[in-house]
Amino acid sequence: MFTEYTEQEVRELVNAVKKPKTQIRAEHIVKDKKVDVNTIDVKSLAKQGSVRRFEENSILFREGDDGTDMYLILQGKVDVLHKDNVVASLEVGDMFGEMSLVDTMPRSATIRVSETLSALVLSRSNFNSVISTEPNIAFRVMQTLSKRIRLMNQTIFMLKNKGEEEATDILEDSDTAEGITDDF
Amino acid sequence: MLDLEHEPEVYVDEFLSSFFDETEKIVVFEENFCLQYSLEKPRADYFKLKRFLTTALRNFREIDDKFIAGLLLKLQKDVYSLFDYFAKLQSATQVPDIIYQQKFLSSLKPYIAIQDEIVTTKASRDLYEMKLKQLDEQIKVLSVQSQNEEKLKEIKVLKGKYADAVHYFALARDRTTELGILLTEYEGAFHSIFVERFNTLKKNYFARLTDAINVKAYHLDKLLWDRAERNKRIVDFLSSANIEGNYDTKTFIKYYLRNINVNTSADKEWHNYLKIAMELLD
Numbered sequence: 001m002f003t004e005y006t007e008q009e010v011r012e013l014v015n016a017v018k019k020p021k022t023q024i025r026a027e028h029i030v031k032d033k034k035v036d037v038n039t040i041d042v043k044s045l046a047k048q049g050s051v052r053r054f055e056e057n058s059i060l061f062r063e064g065d066d067g068t069d070m071y072l073i074l075q076g077k078v079d080v081l082h083k084d085n086v087v088a089s090l091e092v093g094d095m096f097g098e099m100s101l102v103d104t105m106p107r108s109a110t111i112r113v114s115e116t117l118s119a120l121v122l123s124r125s126n127f128n129s130v131i132s133t134e135p136n137i138a139f140r141v142m143q144t145l146s147k148r149i150r151l152m153n154q155t156i157f158m159l160k161n162k163g164e165e166e167a168t169d170i171l172e173d174s175d176t177a178e179g180i181t182d183d184f
Numbered sequence: 185m186l187d188l189e190h191e192p193e194v195y196v197d198e199f200l201s202s203f204f205d206e207t208e209k210i211v212v213f214e215e216n217f218c219l220q221y222s223l224e225k226p227r228a229d230y231f232k233l234k235r236f237l238t239t240a241l242r243n244f245r246e247i248d249d250k251f252i253a254g255l256l257l258k259l260q261k262d263v264y265s266l267f268d269y270f271a272k273l274q275s276a277t278q279v280p281d282i283i284y285q286q287k288f289l290s291s292l293k294p295y296i297a298i299q300d301e302i303v304t305t306k307a308s309r310d311l312y313e314m315k316l317k318q319l320d321e322q323i324k325v326l327s328v329q330s331q332n333e334e335k336l337k338e339i340k341v342l343k344g345k346y347a348d349a350v351h352y353f354a355l356a357r358d359r360t361t362e363l364g365i366l367l368t369e370y371e372g373a374f375h376s377i378f379v380e381r382f383n384t385l386k387k388n389y390f391a392r393l394t395d396a397i398n399v400k401a402y403h404l405d406k407l408l409w410d411r412a413e414r415n416k417r418i419v420d421f422l423s424s425a426n427i428e429g430n431y432d433t434k435t436f437i438k439y440y441l442r443n444i445n446v447n448t449s450a451d452k453e454w455h456n457y458l459k460i461a462m463e464l465l466d
Contacts (some may be wrong), residue, residue, distance in 0.1 A: 001210055001213075001262070001265050001266060001269060002209075002210070002213055003258065003259075003261075003262040005217075005258075009255050009258075010221050012255055012407070013223075013255075013259070013403045013406075013407060014221065014223070014224075015410075016403065016406040016407040016409075016410040017223075017224050017402070017403060017406045018224075019410065021430040021431075021432065022413050022430060022431045023429070023430055023431075024419075024422045024423060024427050024428065024429055024430065024431060024435070048416070050413055050419065050431075123414040125414065125416070126414070126416060129416065
């Protein structure tokens with residue numbers, strides 16, 4: 001009794017109550033999803049993670065939140081928001097949130113569901129386990145991170161030479177626009 | 185006649201405030217915690233679902249002995265200590281009459297003073313009664329002996345002492361009776377006020393404590409399953425057990441009910457509640 005909780009602990013409790021339902025037996029569910037398994041080894045990931053469903057307009061995490069999970073989109077789409085502006089859109093096969101698991105820094109963008117989402121979710125410990133046991137997935141994560149660094153460099157260059165507005169326009173037209181943020 | 189410094193309500197309120205002091209502090213602390221963070225209230229009754237929490241915690245600890253740690257361990261200890269306090273309070277407040285007799289009345293100084301005086305007066309009465317018997321014996325013995333002047337003088341002195349003893353015996357006896365009546369008056373004067381106010385406070389504290397514990401138990405339930413779905417051993421265990429459903433208590437109850445024939449169950453009321461809980465649990 002008279003137990004004191006830190007702000008962080010209370011946030012964890014509130015998040016546990018608010019988070020969407022997770023189904024047991026993720027492996028079986030993933031088999032039913034029409035995901036392009038060539039983009040990533042979904043089966044290997046599914047053994048470690050769980051599939052969650054998120055309704056349209058729900059917020060998966062916000063800028064500044066602590067990062068605890070990584071997401072792989074199985075169905076649906078999400079918007080990436082930076083200071084209330086949509087800076088990218090991600091769809092089936094895309095992953096996000098992995099950088100916070102790598103560098104333990106807070107999220108630097110907000111993720112909002114734009115089309116009912118079904119995502120494979122990996123916690124930090126499961127992510128670490130996957131990375132250490134599945135080289136092909138580790139490589140895929142490295143590819144994603146590398147792509148983002150390139151885009152970041154490109155953004156900095158454009159901002160320096162052409163101004164923020166033009167740079168954003170160019171990046172929004174890009175096929176790999178998810179790289180605008182350093183981590184989501 | 186009762187000689188009270190204050191109205192009876194003042195004595196009762198002072199006592200009840202002290203009796204429920206710890207409960208008041210706990211309830212206010214827990215309510216403030218819930219209000220400060222606008223914690224969500226559950227629709228289900230976790231006093232009835234407590235055994236599922238306990239079983240899930242035990243089962244998951246058996247699967248992974250490091251499972252209950254950190255915040256989960258802290259909240260588990262907190263919630264269970266509140267459940268324990270609730271049970272302790274239930275037991276301590278079960279019979280208001282006992283608290284009235286054993287604790288409240290003995291907290292009243294005038295009541296204690298009367299009790300003490302009764303003891304002293306009774307002792308005095310018994311002493312004079314014994315003295316009267318002794319004097320009576322002595323007078324009888326002297327009366328049958330030769331009646332010289334000296335003996336008569338001695339008998340006269342004894343009879344004087346006897347008369348004094350009768351007087352003091354009567355005083356002590358009457359005072360004992362008076363005090364007995366006064367004591368009964370005290371007991372009666374506070375009883376109905378005490379029981380009424382005690383029951384009102386008790387009901388209020390239990391309702392508030394129930395709400396606060398329910399909120400914390402609900403958060404423990406959610407945190408427990410949140411941690412479970414992040415635990416590889418538990419995920420593997422539940423997956424290989426062919427369990428279909430979500431990571432939550434609802435699924436736990438669903439599988440429990442499957443193995444119970446509610447119609448032949450000894451505790452139909454509880455099992456019927458579980459069916460209702462299935463609707464209430466989100």
